[in-house]
Amino acid sequence: MRKFLQISVLFLLTIALPAGSWIYLKKGEAYQVDMRKELGDYGKLPQWTLPALMKPDTLSSEILVNQVAIIKFLNSKELENGHEFGKYLKEWHEQFDERYDVKFVLHSLESDTAKVGRFLRKIGVQDPEQVLVTAGTESLAPAYRFPADLQHTVALADTSGLIRKYYDYRDGNQRRRLTEHVLVLMHFAKDPDPKIVREREK
Numbered sequence: 001m002r003k004f005l006q007i008s009v010l011f012l013l014t015i016a017l018p019a020g021s022w023i024y025l026k027k028g029e030a031y032q033v034d035m036r037k038e039l040g041d042y043g044k045l046p047q048w049t050l051p052a053l054m055k056p057d058t059l060s061s062e063i064l065v066n067q068v069a070i071i072k073f074l075n076s077k078e079l080e081n082g083h084e085f086g087k088y089l090k091e092w093h094e095q096f097d098e099r100y101d102v103k104f105v106l107h108s109l110e111s112d113t114a115k116v117g118r119f120l121r122k123i124g125v126q127d128p129e130q131v132l133v134t135a136g137t138e139s140l141a142p143a144y145r146f147p148a149d150l151q152h153t154v155a156l157a158d159t160s161g162l163i164r165k166y167y168d169y170r171d172g173n174q175r176r177r178l179t180e181h182v183l184v185l186m187h188f189a190k191d192p193d194p195k196i197v198r199e200r201e202k
Contacts, residue, residue: 068102068157073151
């Protein structure tokens with residue numbers, strides 16, 4: 001009986017557990033590869049230098065080098081108390097808090113710094129190192145190649161400055177996918193991408 005237990009333990013340690021770990025890792029790798037296949041190529045991030053609404057200086061697109069970036073144009077409605085976008089921004093920020101390889105870029109179409117400040121305080125997102133708020137104009141939006149529905153769209157860019165996907169933040173499935181894609185881009189930041197088919201907006 002004792003010998004049987006010894007053999008069982010030996011089998012568990014040398015074969016079963018390593019095999020289980022290998023299968024788990026392979027499933028994880030396959031999942032991440034599948035996630036990356038969902039990402040496209042919508043061109044490079046535009047170059048800009050804009051007034052920073054929450055700092056007494058300007059911000060430049062150079063700050064996004066080697067960063068995963070989530071980009072949104074904020075309109076006056078979204079800066080109002082209780083707007084749903086504030087809730088989702090807070091959730092994303094909490095998920096990636098203290099990950100300074102992830103940046104949130106908010107181009108505000110409302111240049112009232114007091115209103116922008118109230119919005120950020122209200123949702124509990126006051127992190128000028130990670131949440132970058134600039135003045136913005138709708139004329140900048142085409143440089144990001146946003147789809148027609150600019151108001152509800154968030155863009156995702158990878159560490160090479162390539163725009164990889166757009167999401168409608170009102171859609172729960174797309175919000176979850178955004179989180180998953182950010183994690184994948186962070187994980188594979190130094191790895192080569194699989195072949196990407198360039199997608200064009202229609």
